[in-house]
Amino acid sequence: MRAIHAQAVGPKTRGEYVEASTLSHITPDRERERRYKALREQMATRGLEALVICGRGDEVTRGRLQYVSDVFQWAGWAFVVLPAEGEAVYLVDPLWGSERADAPGWVGRCEVTAEPGKVIAQVLSELGVSKRGIGLVAVDEACSPAHLEDLKRSAPNAKFSSATELFDGVRAIKSEWEVERTYETAAILHRVYGALSAEIRPGVQERDILAEAHRLVRQHGCLDGIATISRPPFPFFGGGSDRVLQPEDVIAIDLEWAGPSGYWVELRRCFSFGEPSDKAKRFWDLRRESFSACVDAMKPGATGADILGARDRVLRAYGEAPSDSLRYTVHGIGLDSLEMPWYPGHDHELKPGMMLSLHPQVSVADRADRALVSGISISDNILITDTGARRIADQQVEWVTL
16 A cells, blocks of 8 residues: 555644634634534434545635634645544645644644545544545535545545535534624724724825735734725725825725634725715615615525515615626625625525625616716625624714715
8 A cells, every 4th residue: 555645743732832822712612512513413414424624725715624623724725524423633735734733622633644535535444434424525615626536536435425515504503602703803893994094095005005904903813804995986896006095085995804713704984085975975875775675684584585685675766777796795704704605696594693794786887877986885794693683893884084
């Protein structure tokens, strides 16, 4: 048998040389136990003896890894094998290494490998489940085809099936602890916008404003994210240029960040130096009303059609055509900036405990109007409760006149 190049790292006791102050976060054991219990209950309904969870170091696929390992994967790829019984195993590429993966103490074993397919097959064999049902999570999104083929060759008798929907259905329901961490991120972004207002003035370059935004969110412990800006003529939200702000500008800024515990919030603000134009005010009113209508529609049992229908009724009242864009009006958010469900495209009934990012898509048909107002927008996280929906950052969002 050809040797498998893997470097095993022995288990450590958490706290041996890792403290809360030396990591951005340490998720409590009770939260790990809750997640593992919920996942294993769902595994049992499918006859699955293990999950193989794949992720990469980006804002839309790393969160599944963190959910079961408490590891914020900065870069590279990794896998977690979660058996129906026993400790999880974390397998990671040589780029990332194992030290950070081992630190939180959630997994019993960490290995660095360049051949994850073979090592996963070996782990399944050691667990005695290499001929049983194995659920694959996010391999279609984050796994190299070569790694997947190697796994299937190395474990030819395993009964592989997709378990992404199973996993994501569990992860979609946030615990009270997770909701508190989301509020933590929202509070940071509130403080950042308050401080950033002092930097927004005529003559300042766009990139200087965004550089200050990055400094502030990092100073507050945020782990990853983007700060983007747009102003007339609104082409898109971007990373900022050397163009300077003008006295007549409308400035829209989007902050989308994972806080110190990795939980994402997307929050937008609109600014002007004095009263905005009547056209901008009217579009702002449309935005506020469409946002509120969507929130009112976001109740347990509601679907994407209900949310988009609420949005479109406001658009029609303002004489605008309903948007047929594939861009999301609402999507799940948590340890990834994009989670299940999303509308349009991946519809699921809303359930209490779901956390969603809401930014109603509005298409402006007139080209001249689009250049003047299309960047004016609102975004916030929304928690689905037993009776309706709760806005996380802003109960009401106001236009900021500087």
